[in-house]
Amino acid sequence: MVRHPVIGYLVWALIFGALFAWEGLGLARQNDAFPTLSDCFRVIMRTPIGRWALFALWLWFGWHLFVRGWHFFLRA
């Protein structure tokens, strides 16, 4: 298994931290100009193309994690 420098993991932690912070701000101040992730997905899902793009992304992600190789979580 490749060993990555800690800074690489810290960057991911920061990105997800910012994501959750922004979502929290959106949830806490619903009437302000801070859309939550649900608001964004609702906007995307208003058009068929948006729904297709989201479904395609879900399929791509799920296929890579769970189907391709069949041993992501069940590796001995």
Add this chain to the structure above:
Amino acid sequence: MSPLTNTLGSVPVRHDVIPLAVGFGLMMVALGLGLWVSQRPDRGHGRASAGRAGWPAFIRYLVGTAVGGWALLMAFVLLYYVAVAGQSRAFLFAALTGTALMAFGIGVPSLLLIAGVGEILRRRRGRAPR
């Protein structure tokens, strides 16, 4: 060949950067379209639910989304993984069958089941004495 051409044509760029960039582009186009539709008056009511529009409309909505999304992903796989990144036929077959299994073997039936159970529970709750 210059070092820049070498870098741009390298495997990580073709395999990782281009698919990620296209995925990001698709999301942004979809978000832009949704925003544009939402700002037009009396538009953007494309959602159907089992309760309001009936089961045929809900099934059409669900299957249409699954078929459209799967077709979009297959177009992307064909364009980038096969034509640009030069993946094998085995990869194409695995992508085709694996994502089809997820979409039509797991995704659509599961969502239908969840919607059906939800509808049954809603009806039972509606019939229960208060």
